[in-house]
Amino acid sequence: MSLKQTPLNAVHREMGARMVDFGGWDMPVNYGSQIEEHNTVRNSVGMFDVSHMRVVDIRGAGTRAFLRGLVANNVDKLKEAGKALYSCMLNPAGGVIDDLIIYFLTEDYFRIVVNAGTADKDVAWMQQQAKECNADCVITPKPELAMIAVQGPKAWETVWQVLPQAKAATEKLKPFQAAFVGEWMLARTGYTGEDGTEIMLPAAEAEGLWRKLAAAGAAPAGLGARDTLRLEAGMNLYGQDMDEDTSPLEAGLAWTVDLTPGRAFIGRAALEQNPVKRQMVGLLLLDKGVLRGHQLVQTAHGAGEITSGSFAPTLNRSIAMARVPVGVAIGDEVKVEVRDKLLSARVVKYPFARQGKALIALD
Amino acid sequence: MNIPSDLKYTASHEWVRVEGDGTVTVGITDHAQDLLGDMVFVENPAAGRKLKAGEECAVVESVKAASDVYAPIAGEVVDANSDVEASPELINQDAYGAWMFRIKPDNAADVDALLDAAGYKAQVESEAH
Numbered sequence: 001m002s003l004k005q006t007p008l009n010a011v012h013r014e015m016g017a018r019m020v021d022f023g024g025w026d027m028p029v030n031y032g033s034q035i036e037e038h039n040t041v042r043n044s045v046g047m048f049d050v051s052h053m054r055v056v057d058i059r060g061a062g063t064r065a066f067l068r069g070l071v072a073n074n075v076d077k078l079k080e081a082g083k084a085l086y087s088c089m090l091n092p093a094g095g096v097i098d099d100l101i102i103y104f105l106t107e108d109y110f111r112i113v114v115n116a117g118t119a120d121k122d123v124a125w126m127q128q129q130a131k132e133c134n135a136d137c138v139i140t141p142k143p144e145l146a147m148i149a150v151q152g153p154k155a156w157e158t159v160w161q162v163l164p165q166a167k168a169a170t171e172k173l174k175p176f177q178a179a180f181v182g183e184w185m186l187a188r189t190g191y192t193g194e195d196g197t198e199i200m201l202p203a204a205e206a207e208g209l210w211r212k213l214a215a216a217g218a219a220p221a222g223l224g225a226r227d228t229l230r231l232e233a234g235m236n237l238y239g240q241d242m243d244e245d246t247s248p249l250e251a252g253l254a255w256t257v258d259l260t261p262g263r264a265f266i267g268r269a270a271l272e273q274n275p276v277k278r279q280m281v282g283l284l285l286l287d288k289g290v291l292r293g294h295q296l297v298q299t300a301h302g303a304g305e306i307t308s309g310s311f312a313p314t315l316n317r318s319i320a321m322a323r324v325p326v327g328v329a330i331g332d333e334v335k336v337e338v339r340d341k342l343l344s345a346r347v348v349k350y351p352f353a354r355q356g357k358a359l360i361a362l363d
Numbered sequence: 364m365n366i367p368s369d370l371k372y373t374a375s376h377e378w379v380r381v382e383g384d385g386t387v388t389v390g391i392t393d394h395a396q397d398l399l400g401d402m403v404f405v406e407n408p409a410a411g412r413k414l415k416a417g418e419e420c421a422v423v424e425s426v427k428a429a430s431d432v433y434a435p436i437a438g439e440v441v442d443a444n445s446d447v448e449a450s451p452e453l454i455n456q457d458a459y460g461a462w463m464f465r466i467k468p469d470n471a472a473d474v475d476a477l478l479d480a481a482g483y484k485a486q487v488e489s490e491a492h
Binding site (some may be wrong): 018029030033034035224228288289290292310311313318339 | 400401403404406422424426427429455
């Protein structure tokens with residue numbers, strides 16, 4: 001099967017990207033040095049092609065009511081136009097079908113951004129649920145939109161340099177808020193732990209914007225840097241840190257689940273029935289080496305597993321997110337099975353780094 | 364592709380240089396470091412360790428992935444480069460300068476059976492398809 005391509009595929013190759021198969025998409029993993037790209041985003045400005053992610057528009061008078069039952073977070077928190085909400089969409093067993101961002105645009109128009117690898121499954125699920133509850137709304141995937149994430153402390157000044165017409169509409173955006181500029185939507189969101197924006201725009205206009213941003217100093221950054229940035233920022237990656245068999249309550253996402261009495265949403269009953277036995281924690285490797293996903297963690301309270309691990313360029317150390325038994329506490333020392341060795345790691349509270357700075361003690 | 368003609372190679376992307384004293388120096392190729400990306404961890408075998416040909420004996424880890432390094436020939440480890448353990452990025456900067464370990468071969472002629480530069484180039488090209 002041939003790989004799917006974003007509208008920027010040829011430009012990535014021209015800019016020297018190393019391309020990889022990312023869930024069926026031909027995507028840039030880096031343009032040379034992943035660590036340099038990571039540091040550029042922490043210290044200056046980088047840009048990512050995230051056009052493989054899928055925008056799904058939902059319109060109709062019944063949209064809010066439909067979303068209330070569809071996702072685990074509470075869309076009634078969305079009051080101001082442009083405001084965004086991060087949520088999980090659960091199956092009846094309380095497992096995570098996907099994590100997504102919902103933008104409230106008008107009372108009859110919400111926009112959702114879902115992960116690339118789960119997009120088809122997500123849309124099918126949404127349509128099935130809408131049908132079953134006779135929801136008064138229409139669900140429309142928008143594959144004709146591209147998305148470029150501009151991230152880093154200089155992200156906005158770079159965007160405004162390239163798009164001066166967007167400044168008035170976006171300079172007062174709060175985090176997790178979006179505004180339209182013509183057909184383009186600029187959201188103050190991202191997946192790096194830095195300030196910045198994710199710009200959704202027609203696919204045909206993506207290359208022009210990418211080149212202008214590059215000329216203005218935004219460094220192209222690949223999925224490799226995106227992964228180390230989000231790991232340092234303590235943000236979950238779907239398929240790695242949680243999936244259909246994982247409860248959000250055991251994936252560090254309890255803060256996104258609104259269990260206010262009387263609220264009904266798919267998966268709620270299962271969440272309330274199943275005892276929470278595991279928790280997400282951060283690990284800082286004390287020995288030399290690199291923590292990786294699927295490595296086993298030995299604790300005084302039983303075994304756990306690393307869900308995401310890597311070298312953290314901002315900290316110059318190896319870190320991980322791990323699912324471990326409830327009872328393991330911040331500050332505990334645990335052992336991680338790395339090949340034929342047991343390495344020592346300290347349990348820490350994540351995020352590990354955001355806004356250019358380490359947030360954990362390294363000694 | 365940077366494949367010096369005076370070195371020998373393995374299909375698993377190690378390079379081998381025969382030294383004047385009969386020992387052989389081992390590292391990973393420029394192609395291997397390019398595939399792995401930014402190096403962040405190197406673990407070399409200890410001096411004195413006896414290696415069989417093809418045995419896993421060292422590890423290199425980039426941000427992206429961990430990769431085993433194999434003994435190109437049988438022999439005893441006589442030296443390991445602590446500089447690349449302290450600064451793994453040296454391998455990215457100069458894969459053929461940043462050697463990893465030295466072996467005293469059990470049989471000096473074993474080196475002759477390794478790939479030459481042309482053979483290694485063909486091997487890399489076949490992997491790209």
